[in-house]
Every structure is written in structure tokens, then in C-alpha cells.
Amino acid sequence: GEDVEQSLFLSVREGDSSVINCTYTDSSSTYLYWYKQEPGAGLQLLTYIFSNMDMKQDQRLTVLLNKKDKHLSLRIADTQTGDSAIYFCAVNNNDMRFGAGTRLTVKP
């Protein structure tokens, strides 16, 4: 949606780190999320960050939040071919608003 913007494509080599970026407009968002969608499947919640945090780490995933710039990023360490999917940034106010998704391609 127009409230949440992401770059559309990212290609990395297996073993490298991937960084997916997102910007949003509504500063009142209390939770921000990253979802993963594989072909033919629904969206799977990967991780979230509360708006009073600036970083959250969960195994290979690191979320960074810059509230001043309204910028959210997802870093995937040691990217694997199984990480190839579309990644959606989402912000939650009364309902959840999604970006258009970033298609991550991991090359062997």
C-alpha cells in the first residue's frame, strides 16, 4: 500500500547477508512486522518489533528500526536458498497495512 514502501527485488548469493528495507508514513504504528510469503502460500509471520525498540535479533534475523526516519530493515544472515520468497513489511494501527513486498532471490 502507499503507506508502506519497499524495493521490489533483491538478489544475493548463498551465504551472504540480505538486507531488505522498508519505509512507512504513520508514526503512530506501535508494532512493525516482517512476513514471508512462499509461492502459493499465505503469509507467515517472521518477526516483529515494538516501536520503542531500535533493534531486535532472532537467530539469523535482525530487525532495525529508525523511528525518526520511519525506516525499518530486516537483515538475514547466512542467507540460504530456502530463504527465497517475498518479504512483506507491515505496520499495525487499527489494522495491518502491508508494503508491496520484496522478492528475495538466493543464488547458489
Add this chain to the structure above:
Amino acid sequence: DTGVSQDPRHKITKRGQNVTFRCDPISEHNRLYWYRQTLGQGPEFLTYFQNEAQLEKSRLLSDRFSAERPKGSFSTLEIQRTEQGDSAMYLCASSSSIQGASYGYTFGSGTRLTVV
């Protein structure tokens, strides 16, 4: 609980026909959402229920669209007089107001509608 179930997975219909989709949320979840996703886009919010009450409707939800959740459990989304522009993936999600927003939404696999 097997998660959020949607039926059918795929629906092909002729323009002008009516279609109805069903969503069975996670049983403990009191909130249910419908989203529409077109190719290359993220999900767009359509409507949401808390228990049986429809609390919010997007302006995307034209008069041809109606959603119900009569007993606060499963929900149906009906599209009347379908148009080619209705072709999309229709996603259902559920959540619990008790668990809190950190759990996000649990999505079903969606119903893919093709209007020919």
C-alpha cells in the same frame, strides 16, 4: 488446531456470476480479517470482525462485496456480479485481542479467484 483454513483454494467463474468464499479461523481467535492481494502487490485490507461484529470496512469493499461472521466463528465473503477486476487472491487472517499485537495475524493460504 490446523491454523486458518480457506475454501476453496481456487475458483474460476464467469463474469457476472456470484461467488462465496469461506474462512475458518483459529478457534481461539476472536478477530478475523479479509484481505485482497493482486499480483506484485501486498495484501490490501478489506474488512475485519471482532467476534460477530463487523467493525471496519475498507472503501475497496464495494456494494458488490459482503462479508459475514454470523456466530463469531467462520466467515464468508461474497462477491456479487463478479468483474474481471475482482480477479485476485483473497486472504483471510485471524488474531486474538487477548494475546496482543506482538503475535501478528495468522494467515490462511488464500482463495485464488479468476474471473473470465
